[in-house]
Amino acid sequence: MSLEDGLDKLSLNDKHGADRDHINTQILDKHAHNIKTDELSVTRGKTSKDKANRATVENVLDPRTMRFLQALKSRGIISEFNGCLSTGKEANVYHAFAGYGAKASEEDQECLPNLEERREYAIKIYKTSILVFKDRERYVDGEFRFRNSRSQHNPRKMIKIWAEKEFRNLKRIYQSGVVPAPEPIEVRSNVLVMEFLNRGDGFASPKLKDYPYRDREETLYYYHTMVAYIRLLYQCCQLVHADLSEYNTIVHNQELYVIDVSQSVQPEHPMSLDFLRMDIKNINSYFERMSVDIFPERAIFQFVISDNLERFEGDYTSAQDLRQYVAKTLRPKSGPDDEAEDEVFRSLHLVRNLGGLEERDFDRFTLGKFDLLKSLIAHDNQKVASNFTASEQYELSSSSDDEISEDEDSNEGGSESEDDDGESGSEESSDEGEWLEKSKEVKGKKHEDKDSKKQRKTDAKEAKREKRKTKVKKHIKKKLVKKTKSKK
């Protein structure tokens, strides 16, 4: 079935002749030659030909999907379904005009305003081919929010989850109000309706990749904004984009909009930090090609994940304040030393806690090749810590201690007991212990008064209780280590 056949069937293009003709001439006629598979001219890029070849209309607009579109129309969500904006490997994006809403009477429907006055939507329709969704499992697996659905291996259901995931992520970003994103309107099976980011002349606003920067200053502005947004996504929206690039950001009304968030994950996802590092690398390499003085990847990473920013006096939810901070505080990469440091950073294995370890990681874990995020955070906290009192330092260390230190590995053999609720020294061989050592040096427990001692002990207990929540059970650890050894 071709798109035109589909549209005929849907009867989405058969009413309100006069005002619509204008836009249809603009959108449909102008691109009649490529309506089936090609993108509109604004989205036509180097790779579109390949994509177009792969993306057949049937891949997306199957009868079932057509029924969902029809349902959107009968509910008054959309009134017209137009040309294809983009054919990607996972989804096609179409243009549509908004309807009058479900409650609108027949009469209202008859006198819809001119097309120019109607809201425009982008409709993302996910492909249902099996090949595409295979790779998606790793983004859904490990997501607490999708814990009940990850075992579904039915492609239809998987795509539905994927579309819902994008809808929820988009909603979260949109509602946060701190990072611009198109407004999500509706999701139904593999069809997602969102606000269309319009350049003002019937065409989509450009992707960052196609945006014609006025000058160097503007390029730098978007780089700093992007870095600030990565932090805001992480800290305020609790999301790592996981496919952030110049292709998945749109410049609309001089603002940077984040799109394509189906694969975005929460910070608790076992791979979130790897995805974050990858996002930073992609963004850096794009802006480096745009001749921007980029910051070291490691510095951006720390900026994103740090709870506290050194000498930051602005509003933590303000992109503007963060952008200014980034511009003033982060030191651009200079010379081979910084590059070497980033090389090392890229090879680090980042884990939050042992709960996030996968079996393959145990090979490296047992071979002692493990690098931990802890070192990064500890490094950062030490800098921040100079501004804190000893007991605050301790709190700082225990609050950031949802990841486990290498020393914990040495506890593997056994002084530690799974149900030990006490605060015996044997458990304090981790960084937590280091912090305690420091706090001893500064304050000296001998002179500690009763109340603060009691508080310290309660804090320590609480910290350990928290830590145990994310801990891999000892018998599981042992089993995995044994398995790894027997493989050798």
Ligand SMILES: Nc1ncnc2c1ncn2[C@@H]1O[C@H](COP(=O)(O)OP(=O)(O)OP(=O)(O)O)[C@@H](O)[C@H]1O
């Ligand atoms: N809300 C929107 N407003 C305007 N254009 C949009 C919108 N959403 C998507 N697009 C256009 O459609 C393209 C593809 O969207 P998106 O990245 O979400 O899908 P995708 O399947 O990941 O595509 P790809 O595989 O090409 O990355 C975008 O690059 C953008 O040009």
Ligand SMILES: [Mg+2]
């Ligand atoms: Mg995309």
